[in-house]
Amino acid sequence: MGPIDELWEILTLVSVVAVGGLAMLVALVRGRGGATRQAPRPPQRPSDRDRDGDGRTAGADEDVADRGGGVAVDLEPEPITPTLERPESARGRLQRLRARLARSNSAMGNALLALLSRGGLSETDWEDVEDTLLASDLGVEATEELVSSLRTQVKVDGTTDPEQVRSWLHEDLLRLVDPSMDRRIAASRTGGHPAVILVVGVNGTGKTTSVGKLGRVLVAEDKDIVFGAADTFRAAAADQLQTWGQRVGVPTVRSDQEGADPASVAYDAVTAAVELEADVVIIDTAGRLHTKRGLMDELGKIKRVVEKVAPVGEVLLVLDATTGQNGMRQAEEFAKEVAITGIVLTKMDGTAKGGIVVNVQRKLGVPVKLIGLGEGPDDLAPFDPEAFVSAIIG
Numbered sequence: 001m002g003p004i005d006e007l008w009e010i011l012t013l014v015s016v017v018a019v020g021g022l023a024m025l026v027a028l029v030r031g032r033g034g035a036t037r038q039a040p041r042p043p044q045r046p047s048d049r050d051r052d053g054d055g056r057t058a059g060a061d062e063d064v065a066d067r068g069g070g071v072a073v074d075l076e077p078e079p080i081t082p083t084l085e086r087p088e089s090a091r092g093r094l095q096r097l098r099a100r101l102a103r104s105n106s107a108m109g110n111a112l113l114a115l116l117s118r119g120g121l122s123e124t125d126w127e128d129v130e131d132t133l134l135a136s137d138l139g140v141e142a143t144e145e146l147v148s149s150l151r152t153q154v155k156v157d158g159t160t161d162p163e164q165v166r167s168w169l170h171e172d173l174l175r176l177v178d179p180s181m182d183r184r185i186a187a188s189r190t191g192g193h194p195a196v197i198l199v200v201g202v203n204g205t206g207k208t209t210s211v212g213k214l215g216r217v218l219v220a221e222d223k224d225i226v227f228g229a230a231d232t233f234r235a236a237a238a239d240q241l242q243t244w245g246q247r248v249g250v251p252t253v254r255s256d257q258e259g260a261d262p263a264s265v266a267y268d269a270v271t272a273a274v275e276l277e278a279d280v281v282i283i284d285t286a287g288r289l290h291t292k293r294g295l296m297d298e299l300g301k302i303k304r305v306v307e308k309v310a311p312v313g314e315v316l317l318v319l320d321a322t323t324g325q326n327g328m329r330q331a332e333e334f335a336k337e338v339a340i341t342g343i344v345l346t347k348m349d350g351t352a353k354g355g356i357v358v359n360v361q362r363k364l365g366v367p368v369k370l371i372g373l374g375e376g377p378d379d380l381a382p383f384d385p386e387a388f389v390s391a392i393i394g
């Protein structure tokens with residue numbers, strides 16, 4: 001065999017290996033594509049999308065957002081792992097969590113029932129009924145309505161039979177909680193856009209946790225989700241959200257720079273969701289004191305900037321149910337800044353102040369859509385008036 005033949009043989013071998021390798025690669029890529037919807041497709045890295053090479057996402061308006069000195073969006077592809085968690089379906093969650101709701105709130109229900117069943121109620125007894133309701137954060141207005149209705153029924157009927165009183169209470173409370181309100185979360189694509197959900201509230205109320213839990217509720221409904229970590233104050237906040245996402249295969253759009261412009265990150269998250277043809281993008285924001293003007297203005301900016309890409313269909317205000325009057329003040333201040341479409345009441349597992357549901361709905365004219373009933377990943381339930389009232393008064 002001459003040197004030419006030898007060279008020829010080597011070349012053939014190399015090309016066989018190369019073609020084989022290429023075929024394997026194609027098969028791999030195909031196989032990956034075919035595996036699909038176990039996890040959403042990983043978003044492209046910004047460098048892929050940045051065809052102009054100007055450091056900006058293609059299509060981004062110059063004036064859309066201050067890019068905060070070259071904000072990079074870290075879109076680490078989520079690993080497609082067989083160990084993704086399967087979140088519990090939202091249906092029936094409140095039933096499972098009912099005991100937690102009842103544990104503290106039924107104290108109020110029981111106190112009321114005991115008072116009302118006593119018979120021959122004096123003025124002082126009625127004052128006690130009123131105090132019990134006020135202590136549950138029902139609010140002055142609703143408390144007066146309820147007491148007046150109960151007084152009339154007791155007077156007209158003349159009975160204080162516990163079962164009868166229980167049924168009156170149930171009916172009156174249910175009316176106050178208002179079953180006619182639309183409590184569905186807007187989480188379907190509309191007009192060719194993903195649904196955009198913006199989550200706002202004071203620090204520590206449970207925003208990030210609720211974004212993570214809501215993501216799971218929607219994953220259980222087979223929705224494709226993207227998280228946007230627009231709390232850019234601390235890197236830990238984005239890490240926290242990303243961890244929630246990774247457990248269920250939801251990609252998180254975040255900035256790698258602390259203090260980056262939150263509107264810009266929110267914009268990138270919505271853009272990524274559009275490119276991925278996701279169903280929903282949920283944007284977590286930094287906790288802000290409702291008394292801090294600049295930060296409250298920023299919320300309006302986030303919404304405006306996002307709406308250059310897709311309409312914000314849902315602005316969820318997260319309130320800590322244990323904070324009472326302070327929570328109510330927060331609600332009012334936030335409602336002045338952005339049009340709230342729904343309330344998430346967290347920490348309902350540790351409070352006897354369930355009356356805040358009625359109070360906050362009346363103040364804002366907006367329904368409580370979700371309630372947090374614990375720190376577990378699936379401890380967030382769609383709010384159901386009937387189950388709620390039943391849990392309180394049995």
Ligand SMILES: Nc1nc2c(ncn2[C@@H]2O[C@H](COP(=O)(O)OP(=O)(O)O)[C@@H](O)[C@H]2O)c(=O)[nH]1
Nearest residue numbers: 203204205206207208209346347372373374375
């Ligand atoms: N018991 C209970 N704790 C909750 C609930 N929701 C959130 N938390 C806790 O509240 C704390 C603050 O939550 P986080 O989501 O970080 O608040 P953020 O600052 O508003 O983002 C965390 O320790 C959560 O586990 C809930 O429904 N019940």
Ligand SMILES: [Mg+2]
Nearest residue numbers: 207208231237
């Ligand atoms: Mg947070």
